[in-house]
Amino acid sequence: MENNLLRPEQPLGIFDSGIGGLTVAHAVTRLLPSESIIYFGDTAHLPYGDKSTAAIQAYSIKICDLLLQQGAKVILIACNSASVSAYDLVREYVGSRAKVLNVIDPVVHYIGENYANRTVGLIGTRRTVSSGVYRQKIKALRRNITLKSLATPLLVPMIEEGFVHNRLSQYILDMYLTHKQLESVEALILGCTHYPLIRPEVEAYYGDRLEVIDSSEMVARALYQLLEEHHLLNQSGEGTKRFLVSDFTRTFQSQTRLFFGEKVELETYPLWE
Template identity: 35%
Template sequence: MNNAPIGIFDSGLGGLTVARAVIDKLPDEEIIYLGDTEHTPYGPRAIAQVRSLTLSALDELASRGVKALVIACNTATAAALADARERYWIDAGIPVIEVITPAARQSVIATRNHHVGVIGTKATIQSEAYLRALAAVPGLTVSQQACPAFVDFVEAGVTTGEEIEAVAREYLTPLKEAGVDTLILGCTHYPLLTGVIGRVMGEGVTLVTSSEATANVTYNELVDRGLLHDPWPAGEGPQYQFLATGASDAFPRLARRFLGPEVGSVARVNTGGGIA
């Protein structure tokens, strides 16, 4: 048993979807969530810059004594996973869990016509991380589409309305016309937009998110390594800490929406290493 918290990192608010799934799967675990709201979105940034921001944020979580790190951001995973696993897992013994491989595996199970679509930030799509993750599957066609504005909508707390519907149709119509039957939401912000995405794609398309699959991987890692939290005594339970690098009016509201009214304040931290 290990009663240290789990660290969850995202470029902003999208990783709250992963945090929710981890809490559901591991209800005894304490969590420290860090959103890099000062530097979001990561999608338009250079890969080297995303790598630096990601490692700085993970350093902050590691300094707080976490027993596992979850990179709940596709762009950060694509940019920094190898470096993160060397720095924290190999050198410090802290498991590093990511979101791309679980979603890719889930899409292979879900597809019926062997045509999978992937949407993500510009950086994630250009990295071809999902193409590599799916390359070994014979007979699988993968179509990709960058949807950069989606993150901006979510960070502003906008998940419905005519404007985002129009943007979604512009992004998603080519994938729908291409005949994908399974769509990977390759950014942890995007599950907050499943309503609009589902309406555009139609009922015949399965939407795949990484949240539940990533929570399952986290559970398995903790079990395999003997790192589960002790059961709480009656009347007691875990505490959740929320950290942000910048101001965000939407952060507390969305955190309460996903994690419940017990979510308190969001503490400010500085991890950016001078990057604007």
């Protein structure tokens, strides 16, 4: 019988290289308020976007071990760079102990359903863009979709440091969004879980000219469908929330409200000691 070891009351495990994945966690808690979550931000090693594949895989497996020990029924990789580098390995490693979801496949599915024979843009970390994973997955759809990608490495540290909705963030965004690589796109994928925080500025830049695609809500809906399909939806009571980081700083603590929309208390969990 499927899922005889997994139960609806088990928590959801969510991880990211830092606190950017809290945008996904927030979308999940809004859509699935009865689900308990355990979030892990690997703040000791961020950003993943500039790390080697081997390093990201090693970090991801360590984090999965922690989340499995905490009884997670699903492991959601709330990080584009880790989804690129470690998703297949994580899925193999976890096996039947939990379901595994990444933040890329739900977006690719949406693009395939809505942008056949059109041109789509992508902004993300160097790791996400250089991997070509979005391009490969979109090409595999065979929907004649052209993808134009641009690495935007300044955006994550800018957002982590709280430089949003001001003159500096506007200058950096303008520099990227006016790049010739993004000319003629009909939609723009925000290919990093930090980027929902600057979605209003991106939308203001483009106006009604294109759709800005935010993965956090799509991933939350995909998670709902996964839980429903495998009879793992927890539909009673209000879920609990734990937020762990591998390295605590007051800067991260102060910025968590930006990402999660409410106050978050971080617990330090030095996984590599």
